[in-house]
Amino acid sequence: MSTVDNTPRWLAVAALAKIKNGAYSNLQLNQLINEHRMDRRDINLLTNMVYGVIQHRLTLEFWLKPFVRHPHQLDPWVRELLLSALYQWQYLDKIPQRAVFNETIEIAKVKGHPGIRRFVTGVLHQMDRSGLPAFDTIEDPDERLSVTYSMPVWLIQELRQQLGATKMEAIIASLNQPAKQSLRVNTALSTVSDVTTALTNDGLTVEPSKISPLGLVVTDGQAINTEAMRYGMFTVQDESAQLVVPALNVQPGDQVLDACAAPGGKTTQIAAELDADAGGEVVALDIHANKVRLIGQNAARMHVADRVTATDLDARKVQTQFDDESFDRILVDAPCSGLGLMRRKPEIRYEKQLQDSLNLQKIQLAILAAVAPTLKKGGIMTYSTCTILQQENQDVIAKFLADHPEFELQTTPTEQDLKADRTDKTLSIYPDDYLSDGFFIACLRKK
Structure with a gap:
């Protein structure tokens, strides 16, 4: 086997070819990292290349087009090889052009026939001689x-x-800037100070979040491989996502419904606010049984399993198992287009259309309508999405309130008093505001 098979550049090309055929980037990357022994530097290059090519795909294809007559007729791996070469050449300053071109040609030589090697060599040299087309x-x-x-x-x-x-x-x-490595401290087990100390002692560089009082941002090192992570002192969660649960104002003895819970990040955050001895419980629903198991595993790792009941149930059918006014608080972290996550999941931008948001709006309204009767009078229902389009956010809330006059919209609170000068009662976090994920949060009180 050639050593080319194990280089980050070849693995990136292999991953990109599969992702173009429908594989999710994060799953494909995790699989490759688990299958190949790589040091941290190679893992970083592999990750950078895969996400970078996906993020900049339309730009890279524009640059490639003048040099390849029918780029979409190329074998997928050859096309991704050329796009990854362009990405390294134009976006990775620390890698010399000569090194990029040489390894690209070597991969073409090992993986293809002599004609492919000559073709790739010719394209690279012509791009170098002619220069890339300008956006203007x-x-x-x-x-x-x-x-x-x-x-x-x-x-x-x-x-x-x-x-x-x-x-x-x-x-x-x-959205083309790198995603931050953000963590939420598990208050059921630890404190921000203790987690900071533990990670610093492991050689990581950590700073407090400017968005969430429970948040930490790792600027150097990998938190996921630490003992503190394995023990459940924290979980990986975007800073914006950490704002949703505090908006519920959960009390220790509350009965809480997490209507769309998997994989359980917000479920465990709710559970950390509850006291099992006082009767506090969060009922976590998901439509898929395998995802329900994931909620249970996360609850166990975070040491809050005694306050979590996870069950597979479509939230639109919640009244088949729960009586009216069963819950003090309800969280509807609704299924959505995920367009606020494009920095973290770059392929979303090419997969979604406006019609997807309109279709999801119907599901979001159906879930809200289904769970609303199960909220006690005076209770709070928080609606959240990780998208940035009004069709799934403000429009959903407006339509729900029009059909449910027993609810009133309250101002979404944040402990850091974010966007204090906003005129809307809802809270919209856009990806450029704090370089976190895009999120929408609305708080509805049952009169």
């Missing part, structure tokens, strides 16, 4: 933005209409 050659302004930021035209137009041109461009520009 694109006449249509939306198409130019699409290629510059590698973002679909429909999303550019929709965000401009909803938020204005300046905010739209700030959002799409921010």
